[in-house]
Amino acid sequence: MATEKPQQDKNSLGRTAVLSFQHMFAMFGATVIVPILANMSIAVALLSAGVGTILFYFITKKKVPVFLGSSFAFLPALIGWMSDKGEIGSETWNQAMGSMAVAIWVTGLVYVVLSQIIRVVGAEKVKKLFPPIVVGPVIIVIGMILAPKMFYNNIILQYSALGSVAWKEWSTALITAATIVGVAAFSKPKSLLKVAPILAGFVVGYIYAACIGLVSFAGKFSWDEIVIFQHLDRTFGFYKCLHWDWNIIVAMVPIALVAFMEHLGDISANSAVCGKNFMLDPGIDHTLMGDGVATIAAGALGGPPNTTYGENTAVLAITQNYNPRNIFYAACMAVVFGLFTVFGNFVSTIPQAVIGGASIILFGMISSAGLRTMVDAQVDFSDTKSMMIVSIVLALGLGLGAMSLAGDITGDTTYKIMAGGVEISPLAIATFTGIILNLIIPNGKSGMKQPAFMLFDTENGQEPEKEKKAK
Secondary structure (H helix, E strand, C coil): CCCCCCCCCCCCHHHHHHHHHHHHHHHHHHHHHHHHHHCCCHHHHHHHHHHHHHHHHHHCCCCCCCCEEECCCCHHHHHHHHCCCCCCCCHHHHHHHHHHHHHHHHHHHHHHHHHHHHHHHCHHHHHCCCCHHHHHHHHHHHHHHHHHHHHHHHHHCCECCCCCECHHHHHHHHHHHHHHHHHHHHCCCCCHHHHCHHHHHHHHHHHHHHHCCCCCCCCCCCHHHCEHHHHHHHHCHHHHHCCCCHHHHHHHHHHHHHHHHHHHHHHHHHHHHHCCCCHHHHHHHHHHHHHHHHHHHHHHHCCCCEEECHHHHHHHHHHCCCCHHHHHHHHHHHHHHHHEHHHHHHHCCCCHHHHHHHHHHHHHHHHHHHHHHHHHCCCCCCCHHHHHHHHHHHHHHHHHHHHHHHHHHHCCHHHCCEECCEECCHHHHHHHHHHHHHHHCCCCCCCCCCCCCCCCCCCCCCCCHHHHHHC
């Protein structure tokens, strides 16, 4: 039986405030970069993260110290749909957000349905459809599809009118990336910087960009828009344009299946850190339900889909304080930050070059997470089934992704994969292909050992026998 760690419920008001602020600080960088990249409201994303985490806190019976923030898994679909739709609140943006909000609701509903299926049949049977040999390469594809788009949009196109390379943009991007690498590599293991290298990169890159004249505050702040609810037509104007669009729904929903496996991994990691088996109590059905309801709430507010955050699990490990109330208070802080547009307006002054520099690391890290999924699960690449599934998923995802990007650049729709007028995303094709191949290709020799996220025996809450022997 895993040793239960102290909950540390008795904290002074000052200590509680510090612990809660650390959790909000840890999630801040990742949560705001998603709306920045996807041309969505930063303030609403913070509000959505806070509201979603509060809902999750109560749905999981106040037992699971998990923060929910903007999901990176959905970035390919978000960027493809929202990035070129004009200023937030404009007619074109509202039209795009109107269909995106519906797609996010449907995505959240998929989580809710999965939670009920798990409640009936058990997590093990559902999980068999998404082994690491499927999930790992799909996560790799997510990062690799995003990487060229960021080079094209944020770095390569940064030229002057005469066509010469804009040294300010390139130097800013490189300094941002170098800071992230330096902080991640050289920070002390238990320092706060260790869990926030992306945020540190943004801060240093922003300061450098401001010194060389890339930062502009023109038109960014207005006393007439201190709170997001002061202009409901700008914040929630997309409600007038709500409509069902199969193109974005087909692009979003398959990613929910990948995010579902990410959810299992995050809850298992959180269980290991806290010394409690949250897979059993309150149960993975409750945590997944909380994730789904939080995502539906995000769509209702006009924010990106939510997901559980590993960054905050790292803060739990560093502070050794596992009280879920600290996460709840951090969520309340995020709501306050989101309500006041001054924070979102300030973040919107971040130059594209800073975002591009961070993206070099960020999207590579997404793909690295896919590699780690397979390494931790000890996938055997001498097994024919494993080799075939990983190879085909990568080839389809990256090949079709490159073709789709060519279509975006040239405006030629013949590069798109269409079915009855509906565009099918490369990621959706790769995901479903992996799932089908896993079901129909017979097992040879063992393709994988115990998955990394199976930290506990889900029936009795104990560690597997072979793990005990290994120790």
